Amino acid sequence: MLETRGLTAFYGDFQALFGVDITLARGETVAIIGANGAGKTTLMRAITGVLRSARDQILHAGTGIGHLPADTIMKRGIAMVPEGRRLFPSLTVEENLLIGAQHKGGRDLGDRIDSLFARLTGGPDPAAMAGDHDGSGHWSLETVYDLFPILRERRRSPGTALSGGQQQMVAIGRALMSNPDILLCDEISLGLAPVVIRDIYAALPRIRETGASVIIVEQDIGQALAVADRVYCMMEGRVTLEGRPDTISRDDIHAAYFGAAA
Secondary structure, three states: OEEEEEEEEEEOOEEEEEEEEEEEOOOOEEEEEOOOOOOHHHHHHHHOOOOOOOHHHEEEOOEEOOOOOHHHHHHOOEEEEOOOOOOOOOOEHHHHHHHOOOOOOOOOHHHHHHHHHHHHOOOOOOHHHHOOEOOEOOOOHHHHHHHOHHHHHOOOOEHHHOOHHHHHHHHHHHHHOOOOOEEEEEOOOOOOOHHHHHHHHHOHHHHHHOOOEEEEEOOOHHHHHHHOOEEEEEEOOEEEEEEOHHHOOHHHHHHHHHOOOO
16 A cells, blocks of 8 residues: 655755655554654655655555655545644634545645635535545545534634644544545644543544554554554664564563663
């Protein structure tokens, strides 16, 4: 489904990733763990085209995509829930969700904003944009609301009126509205209360049931091990450990995480 081969990434002259190799199978959940500055978010930016790499350093369904821009990668079915949520504060919950609704075949963000503006000024019902995209797909307004019922209650509320946990649910729902094959989640538990984190992570199995593959970037080691099929640990831009949660010891993780034996 997704593979990186010797992936490198740079910020100007500064090299942030050094030969990163990861794989993601269909329907699999993979966790990327590591301390701040380990390269986890940079890896997500490279996969989504925010940072360019060589064509064959990133493969999606066997096709090299490392050289492609972010909008093209999104149209291929790779969606990201960014760290910090990044909602449109002047839009309601429902409008933020609809921004994520796109056809993989070519409906770009500008088209979606134009359609949303037309609806707000008397255009078609939002359900017209909320169904299956590109002829198929599980996620729509109704299925996102089923996943996070509180969003149905708050659908007319502006993004600024939501709690941090509710904003994170909107960010996840917005990404799902594109009916992605691969969902990348960058620090989705950051700054949230434990009860909210539990609710958000409880949604992941339902997302997987649709056939989507998931990559989770997470600093909470326990949370990552609880939900992932496989785990990669990163340190200083390199993968230092890979394996299944039931085969990795706490000492292994400590050594890979901090570069020293426990």
